[in-house]
Amino acid sequence: MSTNIHIRQKPIGAVLFQYDLYPEKIETVGKVKKVHTANGIYALKETEMGKDESEWLIHVIKRLERIGFHYVVPILPSKYGDYVLRYGDLAYYLMPWYEDHTKFRHPVHPEEVMVEELAKLHGLTERTQEYSEKILEESYETLKKRWTYRRLEMERYADQIEGNVYLSPFQLTFLTHFQRSLHMVEQAERHLSEWINGAKEKKSFRSVLCHGKPSRTHTCFDQYGTAYFLNFEKAVLDTPSRDLALMFRHFFQSRPWDEQEGQHWLHLYERHFALFDEERHLFMSYLAFPESLYQSVDAYTREDNKITELQAVTQLEKKVLTMNRINRFMNSVFKKESEEE
Template sequence: MTTEKDTLNYGPVLFHYDLFPEKLEQHGKVKKVITKRGTFALKEAEMTEDERSWFTHVIQRLSEIGFHQVVPLYPTKFGDYTVQLGSRTYYLMPWFASDERNERAKDEVLIDHLGKIHALTLKEQDFSNEVVEHSYQYLMNRWENRQYEMERFTEEAEQKTYMSPFELTYLSHFHQIMRMTEEAKRRLKEWYETCQREKRYRSVLCHGKVSRNHLIFNPTGEGHLLNFEKAVLDTPIRDLAVYFRRAAHQKEWTPEEGNSLLDLYEKHVPLLNEERGLLISYLSYPEPVFNAVDLYCMKRNDYSQIEMVHRLESRIRAMKKIRDFCDAIMMAPPPAPMEPTDSMPTKIHINDDGDHI
C-alpha cells in the first residue's frame, strides 16, 4: 500500500501529472504508480539540465525519424517531459508488465532494435585528425595505467610469504590476462592507423547502457527500449561492446550465439574493417578481471575468499569466451558497407568509459 513517506516523496512529482496514487510499488529503479487513471512507471534519475534536454530530444527525435519502439514519455500538465525536484529528475512512462519469453528471444529483439537505431542515425563524419588522435591517446593511456596497476598488484602479491587464494588464482592466469591486454592495445593501434589512412569515421546514436533490463514488451508483444539517459553520439562499437561484454558473463552465452547476434545486427549496419578491429580491441581488454581485483583490494573484508575467487574465475571464463568470439569476428568476411544517413547532429566521441561487468 502507499505509505505516508511515499506520498511525501512522490506526491509533489505526481502533482505535475495530476496523478494521485492509490498504490506505489518499487521495481528496481522504477516506481509502479497505480491510480484511478491507470498504471504508470515513474523513473528517478540524476541528470543535469543539458542532459535532461538531450534525453528528451533523443526520445522525440527517434520517433521523428521512424523508430517507434521506444517507451514514450508522458508530458506534465505544464508540457514538460521531466520534473526536477531537488537534485533528482523524474519522468513518467506507461507501465508494461513483465514478459516471460526466453532470454535468447529478448536478445534478438534487443540487437535488432539496436541495429535499426544505428542505421537510422548513421553518419559519416568529417575526418578530424586531432579528435581521433585525442581519442586514441586517451584510451591507450587509460588502458596502460590500468595495466600498470595490475602489474603492481602482482608484484606485491609475489613478495608475500603466504598468498591468499584470490592472489594465487589471479597469478595463475596473469600471463594470459596480460596477453589479452596487449592484444587489445595492438588492435586499438591498428584502428588508429586505419583511421589515419582511410580518413573516415562513422558515428551513430548509441543507447549508452544496452541491457536486457532496458527492453520491455507492450501488451501486444512488441519490444520497446527505455533508459536513454546515457545516450550519446559515438561509434556503433560503443553499444556493441557494452552488450557483448555483459552477455559473455551469462552462463548460457556462447561465442556461436554472439556470432549469430552480430550477423543480425549487421543486416542493419555492416561494420567497416576498422570498426571490427575496434570491437575486438574493446572486447579483448580484460577490464572485468581488473575490476574484480579492484573489488578485492577495496572490500576484501566484506566477502569471503571463496566468493572473491568465484567472481574472479567467472570473469576469466567469460574472457575466454570473448577471445573465441573475437577469433570468429576476425575470420568472418565483412559485409558490404551501407550508405550513411544524416539524421542526427554530429560529433565524435570515442571513449571506453569502463562500463563493464
C-alpha cells in the same frame, strides 16, 4: 522516522499532481515507482540528472519519435508540457508502465531481438562526421593511456602478491591467469591500432546515437517478443562499436555462451547495420581488454570489501572463463573474414 518518510514521499505526490494522477498504490520496482491509478499504471523514474542532461534526454526521446524508432518506452509530458520535472537536486519523468514478459507466445531469444533493435537504432541515427585526425588521435591516446595505467596497476598488484609467503585462493587464481590477461591487453592494443590506421586511411568516421547502457534490465519485452528500450539517460553520439561492445559484455555475463553464438549475434547486428572493417577492430579492442577481470581485483582489495573469499574466487573464475571465450570469439571472427577474402 515517520517525518522523514513524509518528506521523502511529498515530492512524488507533487510530481504526480503535475500529470493529474492520483495514486491508489505505489510500489518500488528496481529504480522506478510503479504507480497504480484509476487511469492506468505508470512508471515514475527518480534521477539525479542535471539540467543539461535532462534536456539532452528529452532531445533524444523526441528525435527517436521523429525518425520513427518505435522500440522505446516513451516519456509522457505533464499537463503543462514538461517532460522532466525538477525538485531540488532530483529530476523525475513519467512513462507508461510496460509489463516486462519473460514468457512469450512464440519462441523468442531476447539477445537476438535486442541486438537487432540496437542495429536498427544505429542505422536510423547514423551520421558521417567531419574528418578530424586530431579527434581520432585524442580518442586513441585517451584509451591507450587508460589501458596502460590499468595494466601497470595490475602488474604492481601481481608483483606485490608474488612476494607473499601465503597466497589467498583469489590471489593464486589471479596469478595463474595474469599472463593470459596481458595477452588480451596486447590484443586489445593491436585492434585499437588497426582501428585508427583504418580510419586515417579512409579519412572518415561515423557516429550513431548510442543507448549508452544497453542491457536486459533496460529492455522491456511484450508477450509477442517485441523489445522496447528504456533509460536513455546515458545516451551519447559515439561510434557504434562502443554500444555494441557494451551489449555483448552484458550478454557474456548474463549466461553461458560460445564463439558460435557470438558470431550469430554479430551476424544479426550486421544484417541491419554493417560495421566498417576499422569499426570491427574497435569493437574487438573494447571486448578484448580484460577490464572486467581487473575490476574483480579492485573490488577484492577495497577496504569496504564485503564478499567472502569463495564469492571473490567464483566471480574471478567466471570472468576468466569469459575472457577465454572472448579470445576464441575474436579469433573466430577474423579467421572467418580471412577465409572469405
